[in-house]
Amino acid sequence: MAQKITKSAKDIVKAALAAVPAISADEAMALVNSPDHVFVDLRDGTEQAKTGVIEGAVASSRGMMEFHIDPESPAHKPEFNQDKTYVFYCASGGRSAMAAQVAMDMGLSPVLNMSGGVAAWKMAGGSLA
Numbered sequence: 001m002a003q004k005i006t007k008s009a010k011d012i013v014k015a016a017l018a019a020v021p022a023i024s025a026d027e028a029m030a031l032v033n034s035p036d037h038v039f040v041d042l043r044d045g046t047e048q049a050k051t052g053v054i055e056g057a058v059a060s061s062r063g064m065m066e067f068h069i070d071p072e073s074p075a076h077k078p079e080f081n082q083d084k085t086y087v088f089y090c091a092s093g094g095r096s097a098m099a100a101q102v103a104m105d106m107g108l109s110p111v112l113n114m115s116g117g118v119a120a121w122k123m124a125g126g127s128l129a
Contacts, residue, residue: 012098016098020101022112026124032054036084057089088111088114092120
């Protein structure tokens with residue numbers, strides 16, 4: 001018997017987009033060199049290697065993010081233990097919205113989602129390293 005999926009991936013992304021504060025790529029560009037912000041790239045390593053990352057961003061693939069945030073985890077990244085605002089992004093904004101919602105549920109705050117992800121970043125003239 002086939003599984004009965006009661007909530008689609010689209011529904012989950014839509015709910016995350018509604019729950020997480022968002023900023024545009026243009027707004028995010030003004031924050032790149034800010035000492036008060038940490039950019040978090042949620043794409044996997046293959047995607048990051050192919051296109052590059054926003055300069056100074058922390059690489060934390062969607063599959064490892066919870067472990068990187070959790071200070072009790074052996075995979076914890078100290079970049080997540082700062083009194084800063086975290087700007088999450090991915091390729092188009094869906095994965096980063098879901099990740100940001102989970103990060104907020106874990107207690108990370110404040111967290112923002114960059115709408116449109118790397119696609120919007122490049123369209124707005126942003127560079128990737």
